[in-house]
Amino acid sequence: MSPESKLTDAPQVDRRGGGNGRESAEALGQRAGGPATGKSLTIGAVCKQLQREFPDISISKIRYLEDQKLLSPRRTPGGYRLYTPSDVARLRTILRLQRDEFLPLRVIRQELAAGRADPEIGSRPGAGPDPRTLRRTRVTGSGGALYTLRDVLEDTGADPKLVRELEEYGVIKGERRDGEVLYDDTEREIVRAVKELAAFGVAGRNLRVFRTSADREAALLEQILAPALRSRNPERRKEAVEALENLAATVSHLKYLLLARDLRKLTQ
Numbered sequence: 001m002s003p004e005s006k007l008t009d010a011p012q013v014d015r016r017g018g019g020n021g022r023e024s025a026e027a028l029g030q031r032a033g034g035p036a037t038g039k040s041l042t043i044g045a046v047c048k049q050l051q052r053e054f055p056d057i058s059i060s061k062i063r064y065l066e067d068q069k070l071l072s073p074r075r076t077p078g079g080y081r082l083y084t085p086s087d088v089a090r091l092r093t094i095l096r097l098q099r100d101e102f103l104p105l106r107v108i109r110q111e112l113a114a115g116r117a118d119p120e121i122g123s124r125p126g127a128g129p130d131p132r133t134l135r136r137t138r139v140t141g142s143g144g145a146l147y148t149l150r151d152v153l154e155d156t157g158a159d160p161k162l163v164r165e166l167e168e169y170g171v172i173k174g175e176r177r178d179g180e181v182l183y184d185d186t187e188r189e190i191v192r193a194v195k196e197l198a199a200f201g202v203a204g205r206n207l208r209v210f211r212t213s214a215d216r217e218a219a220l221l222e223q224i225l226a227p228a229l230r231s232r233n234p235e236r237r238k239e240a241v242e243a244l245e246n247l248a249a250t251v252s253h254l255k256y257l258l259l260a261r262d263l264r265k266l267t268q
Contacts, residue, residue, distance in 0.1 A: 040074070040082040046091065054095050062091065068105050070094055070112070101256055104196065146175070146182040156192040163191060165204030171211050221247050 041049065043059055050057050065071050066081075071091060073081040083091075090112070097103045097111060153160060166172045172190050174181035183191075194207065221244060222229075228240035 040084055041088065043073075043081045043083065046083045046088055049088065050092065050095070053092075054099070057095065065091070065094060065105075068109075070105065070109060100260070146177075146184055147188055148180060148182060149174075152183050152188050152191055155188060156195055158191050158195040159198075162194065162198055162204065166191065166194060166207070169204045169208050169211065171204060171207050217251055221251070 043062055047057055047059050047062060062071070066073065071087060071094075073083045073087050075081060093112070094108055097108045098105075103111070147155070149160070149163065152158070152163065163172070167174065171194065172183065172187045174183050174187065176182075194202070194204070197207075224247070225240050225244050228236055229244070231237050231240070
């Protein structure tokens with residue numbers, strides 16, 4: 001068997017038994033005990049199907065996503081992978097979230113667990129996500145758990161010096177209660193994200209540009225919706241908060257697009 005044959009993750013039929021080529025995905029599905037729908041694909045076929053939209057897709061990358069527990073294709077008794085249409089759709093969603101929203105695998109896993117799907121995304125290759133399908137940003141009180149510095153450090157694996165530096169430059173803002181500084185879920189996730197950047201030598205002082213950008217964007221959205229947000233009419237305030245969340249998602253998507261455009265120039 002050639003190296004290329006091995007990579008496709010599909011077995012060869014034993015010619016001594018009368019076979020004359022590769023078994024079809026349908027035949028593999030029957031041997032795996034599944035329905036003979038003929039719609040299951042081998043890993044090589046999946047890779048070929050997605051190459052037009054994702055030119056850098058590879059069999060090794062698909063296997064890596066499976067190792068990361070993001071994919072769970074069915075297996076034949078011989079251990080060969082079979083991908084159903086829903087498996088392929090899930091893989092396409094993962095790849096789009098990586099490409100269009102720059103989400104790390106940890107966050108993508110959370111998105112998928114929460115039922116994230118992208119039926120509207122990618123009707124055209126490279127079209128990017130439809131703003132209507134973007135996650136809305138919560139702008140009301142978190143109402144969630146609060147964490148001590150020790151909790152944040154244990155959960156994120158960040159260096160205490162990094163957290164102090166982030167506080168110094170205003171990237172995170174803890175809440176002081178009873179003499180102790182506490183952090184909410186958003187602050188904790190900021191620390192986690194910065195830790196990943198720190199692995200590339202990015203320091204807290206380098207992140208002031210993000211802090212300044214966020215302040216300016218918040219000020220712009222406040223200017224647009226301030227009258228409605230300050231209204232004495234509860235219904236109008238509720239509508240304003242919903243509009244603010246939608247605008248925040250749209251602004252976030254716009255930043256992704258601008259960043260993606262500039263980053264593509266680096267690879268040309």
